[in-house]
Amino acid sequence: MKKFLIHIFVYALPILIFAGALGAFYGVGVYSGEWGRDMDAAIEAQRRDHSILLGYAYNEQNQYYKLKNADYYQADMIALGTSRAMQFKSVYFKGGFYNCGGAVSGNYDEYLNFLQNLSYKPKAMLLDLDSWVFNDEWNKWCVAYDTFVPIQKADRKTLAMVKAMITDFMDGLWTWTDLRDSYANNIGFRGKIKDDGFMYDGSYYYGDTYRTMKSREDFDFTDTRERIAAGDSRFQYGEHIDQDTVKKLNDLLRYCEENNIYVIGYLAPFPPGIFAQMQKSGNYGYMGEITPVCEKLFKKYGFEYYDYADGAELGLTDEYFIDGFHGSEVTYAYMVRDMIEKDSKIIEYIHIDKLNALLDHAYSGLVFEEPDSRTVE
Numbered sequence: 001m002k003k004f005l006i007h008i009f010v011y012a013l014p015i016l017i018f019a020g021a022l023g024a025f026y027g028v029g030v031y032s033g034e035w036g037r038d039m040d041a042a043i044e045a046q047r048r049d050h051s052i053l054l055g056y057a058y059n060e061q062n063q064y065y066k067l068k069n070a071d072y073y074q075a076d077m078i079a080l081g082t083s084r085a086m087q088f089k090s091v092y093f094k095g096g097f098y099n100c101g102g103a104v105s106g107n108y109d110e111y112l113n114f115l116q117n118l119s120y121k122p123k124a125m126l127l128d129l130d131s132w133v134f135n136d137e138w139n140k141w142c143v144a145y146d147t148f149v150p151i152q153k154a155d156r157k158t159l160a161m162v163k164a165m166i167t168d169f170m171d172g173l174w175t176w177t178d179l180r181d182s183y184a185n186n187i188g189f190r191g192k193i194k195d196d197g198f199m200y201d202g203s204y205y206y207g208d209t210y211r212t213m214k215s216r217e218d219f220d221f222t223d224t225r226e227r228i229a230a231g232d233s234r235f236q237y238g239e240h241i242d243q244d245t246v247k248k249l250n251d252l253l254r255y256c257e258e259n260n261i262y263v264i265g266y267l268a269p270f271p272p273g274i275f276a277q278m279q280k281s282g283n284y285g286y287m288g289e290i291t292p293v294c295e296k297l298f299k300k301y302g303f304e305y306y307d308y309a310d311g312a313e314l315g316l317t318d319e320y321f322i323d324g325f326h327g328s329e330v331t332y333a334y335m336v337r338d339m340i341e342k343d344s345k346i347i348e349y350i351h352i353d354k355l356n357a358l359l360d361h362a363y364s365g366l367v368f369e370e371p372d373s374r375t376v377e
Contacts, residue, residue, distance in 0.1 A: 025166050026158075028179070033187035034059045034165075035158045042187045043068055046200050050376040053183075053205055055190035055197020057168075058161040063114070063151045066103035066202060071119045073098045077349045080104065080111055081128020083204070084268040084325065087332040088126060089368075090201035092355040095348075099202030106142035107133055108248040112255055113145040124349060125256065127265040131309060134245050134290050135238035165189070183207070200376070203329070206322055210364070210371040221274055224324020228277055234325070237283035246293055253301045263303040264339065264346055265294065269331060271321040272312035304344055308335055320365040328366040333359055 030036040039061055046052045054065065070078060075096035079088045085101030104110045111127075132138040168174060174193065183195040191197035195207025227235040256263050267290060270278070278284050291307045298305035308314060311327065320331045327335075333355060340347050363370045 022162065025162050025169070029058070029158070029162060029165060029189070031179075032189040032192040034189050035156075035161060037187070039064065039153055040068070045187065047072070049185070050200040051185060051374075053186040053191040053195065053197030053199060053207075054188055055186055055192070055194070056188035057190045058164050059156050059188070061154050061156075062102040063104075064153050065198070066100045067114070067117055067151045069202060070098050070100055074120045074122075076122060077124040077126070077346075078122045079126040079128065079202075080114065081126075081268070082130055084130055084327070085126065085128035086198075086202070086204035087327055087329045088336070089199075089203050089329055089333070091368075092333065092336070092351050092358060093349050094351050097201065097349065101128065101202065101204070102198075107139050107144075107245060108252045109145040110143070112248075112252045113149050114151070115252075115255065115259075115261075116148055117151045121259050122261055124262040124264065124345070126346075127252075127263050129249075129265050129267050129290075129294065130234075131267060131270075131284075131287050131290060132234045132236070134241045135236055135284075135286050136242040136244070137236035137238045138234060139242060139245055195371070205374075206366070207371055207374075209322055210367045221271060221318070221321075221324040224274055225277065227324075228274070228281060231283060235278070238286040241286045241289040241293060246297070249294075250297060253297065253303060256303075257301045262345060263298070263301070264306075264344060265298055265303065266306040266335065266339075267291065267294070267309045268325075269308040269311040269314070269316075269321075269327045269335070270325055271318040272310060272316070273318045274324050275310040275312070304339075306335070306339060306342070306344075308338075314338060317365070322366065329368060330359065330362050330365055333368075 033042065034056060039059075042054060043065065046054055073096065075098040077093060077095065077097050078100050079085045080100045080103065082105055083102050086099060088097070088099050088101070090097045090099070100114070103114050178193045182192050184192070186192050186195065186197055188197055195205070197205060199205050224235070227233045231237045253263060278287070287309065294305045311320065311331065314331070314334045316331060316334065320328050322328055336346060336350060337355060337359065340350065340352065358368045362368050369375065
């Protein structure tokens with residue numbers, strides 16, 4: 001009998017080890033808030049405590065999260081765009097501001113669909129324009145929004161998320177020791193482990209990068225430079241501007257005019273070194289066609305357009321960028337100040353003294369405050 005039990009234990013041991021490991025990873029997900037907590041409950045928690053960051057890694061639901069909060073705050077001005085819009089901060093806005101950056105990822109028909117999902121109409125909008133959206137070699141893979149698509153909460157399967165977490169662990173993207181440096185107040189794996197995530201105003205906070213630059217995923221822009229060399233992952237080559245994108249942008253601007261939403265569009269910035277590499281390659285001819293087309297299109301509707309593709313035009317260096325194509329919160333504050341200097345109507349929504357004070361006393365080229373002393377208004 002004893003020998004039989006030993007045999008059973010030996011055969012069962014791998015299963016027990018696997019179950020224990022699976023249970024450990026599942027527990028990390030519960031601890032971090034990736035699963036085991038309803039998205040709406042997380043949103044409510046952040047509304048009660050503005051110091052909480054929502055930083056999901058496996059259960060991101062950016063469209064739903066941004067739509068729910070935009071409808072809740074009903075700010076006079078919003079920012080709409082990809083992750084390259086997420087660095088506008090409410091601290092220097094007046095009359096209400098909410099950042100919907102990250103709510104969209106494709107072409108301008110998706111932007112229009114997001115606006116149509118809103119239960120109210122903002123008075124003004126900062127519109128993020130990414131260069132690659134004007135390149136058919138990139139945007140031909142975007143999902144088309146030919147009809148209205150309601151934005152709803154996603155039903156993510158926990159087992160699939162656990163599997164993704166284990167894969168990242170096996171690939172060395174995180175370690176068990178990372179858990180010791182947990183930011184307990186935050187929700188989500190990135191929030192808990194890295195102090196990365198969305199702030200209550202919809203802007204994004206890169207706590208890990210602010211503390212240690214070498215921790216960023218694109219340190220020295222190595223990843224972005226490899227994309228440019230290969231011509232992929234947003235940096236596909238293209239000679240001429242895509243006319244289908246121009247039509248979709250026109251439809252978006254027409255909708256805004258019809259609904260009294262004043263639009264301030266901007267071509268989002270690249271670090272000067274990256275922009276120079278793209279220009280030197282000679283593979284991005286379409287980029288030179290964007291501004292002439294957009295200036296004409298925005299003027300048609302009485303809106304504003306600014307070309308900030310080259311960060312050097314703002315007097316900035318590569319040190320003001322999170323990675324190869326994301327400017328910092330300091331970068332975007334300089335953009336706002338430049339708009340004001342060019343007589344933009346954005347001045348109606350800005351506390352100029354606060355904006356200038358933040359820039360004059362910025363902790364670094366990336367962040368206004370020293371990360372370990374972050375305050376929330």
